[in-house]
Amino acid sequence: MIEPKEDPIVTLYREAFPHFAQMVRALGGTLEEAKDSFHDALLIYLERERAGKLHVHSTPKAYLLGTAKICWLHMRSKASFSLLPDGFDASEFNDPATDAAMEEREQRVLASLERTGKKCLQLLKAFYYDHLSMDDIAARLGFNGRRSATVQKYKCLGKVRENLKTNLKTKEAYAE
């Protein structure tokens, strides 16, 4: 019997994460920080790969380790920023409270969409994030061909956009 082939991301994770964990430990970081930064780097890797924009000059592992280190340093600098002493003039930086409010609002809209329009979100994700062809999407999601899937894609885009309008109005009403 032939063993099913392992997901290449699992193989890459098994090979690269211990090295990255060791690097983070040596720099005084924790396992949780190592995992979070490693996942950020893997997301970047996967997104570039799917978009056909991944240019690996050495090995995927080296590329991933380099990206993860940048993500970890970035995370650390953000953490130290939030621990700055009182009186530090931070006006030139983004306000973390505004970023957090924006993220919270987006998460709320997303949670509502996941309840009412999950099929639309899956179709939009397949096209815009996974970069699948409309033929592929039609076959996977059960549409009668690419034309029908394309029409549905624009309907979904409009639907989510209008949902956003309603949600933002509700939010503004709360704020008043």
Next chain:
Amino acid sequence: MRNELNETRLIDEYLFGQLNEEERRSFDAHLLCNEAFAEKVDRQRSTHRLIRLFARKIQRRRLEAIHRTLLTEPEFAHYIKNIFA
């Protein structure tokens, strides 16, 4: 309905830089003159951010699952445990 779909498609082509020079100029003019249309374009931009947020949420769940699965492999788990011992 058809017009609405065509407009959604046109906004997408603008957001992804797929319009030619003349189309883009005409689109920009429409943006300046029509506030409601400009808001629609902004919301469609936000819609794309939301799609990315949704997709990343799914990807992060997948990566968490891989992490948990690998920690059930004795060699991997032992190695990681020793690093942070």
